[in-house]
Amino acid sequence: MYSGWMSTSERLIESTRELLWERGYVGTSPKAILERSGAGQGSMYHHFDGKQDLALAAIRRTAEELRATAEGVLGGPGTPYERIEAYLRRERDVLRGCPIGRLTMDPDIVASDDLRAPVDETLDWIRERIAGIVEEGKEQGRFAASLDGEEIAATVIATVQGSYVLARASGSPAAFDTAVRGLLSLLAPQSS
Template sequence: MSASASERLIEATRDLLWERGYVGTSPKAIQQAAGAGQGSMYHHFTGKPDLALAAIRRTAEELRAAAEAALGGPGPAYARIEAYLMRERDVLRGCPVGRLTMDPDVIASAELRAPVDETLDWLRGRLAGIVQEGLDSGEFSGPPRAEEVASTIVATLQGGYVLARAAGSPAAFDTAVRGLLALLSARTDR
């Protein structure tokens, strides 16, 4: 029962953070969504910040694992980047990690912000490594630096989420991704 209550609390917090942000996620809402009482919450976690940190870490780990599943696959650099960009996403909900960057309480807390920063840094680094592979093999033509291309990929994804949410349609995200892939394709020697 103990692990089950802890897991339910973390999962409920993850969902609420994604939907409402940190400020909009009250301990009472977490307890209701998890079907757990106040005593159970404070038995497992010292408070909302501790529980939120566990939820943010879990979300960051899952995002990295999903990204790595596409980026670490076989094939040339372009194909792996394409697989990552085209993977299934809940576009209208936005990026569960990227959305946290818009939450002033998360950004103000070095502890809560750390898994967000680490994940975005990891993603840019992982993408830069793949772009560099493509540059080194001659698949991509220069001169852009791999780090600049990687940042452009991440910025396009995050911006695509914003545009899709604003329009209430995933079409804006899809258009941004297709445009980025067209730019990357123009730099390949395929």
């Protein structure tokens, strides 16, 4: 499944990332990780202290990737509104859900301070980044002065995560798109 240039530890991390997204922590057995990665039986314990250590490496990698993707659009060109719009409209596998947001539904992840930390840190980072963009837009006169950056950022995160749920429930990305359009219409700069 993985190319020959990828090290065994990388194959283990990538396999675990995929399995956590698909099955959650409990459903991600060491056997499934080894089968997907094509690694030998002792490989996981050679490279990692166990399933939790490997899962933590996988979650951290997913969190880093999600932050980099978000920064790519939030730190890109355009007005504050256009950058938030780009974040909301960026290409996603909507019916698969968010690889970080889905972990918040996993009781084993939430119960572990270590496993939960990169999830919480990533959502906080995105929220803070969006709040800063809203404040930037207010300073430029592009957003109403009455908007609270923290509240808008929380609303953006809630819209994205909730829209994944709506899309998965309906089996259609249309629900995600509808929610994004609704939020953008509320944020759209008012013409004078």
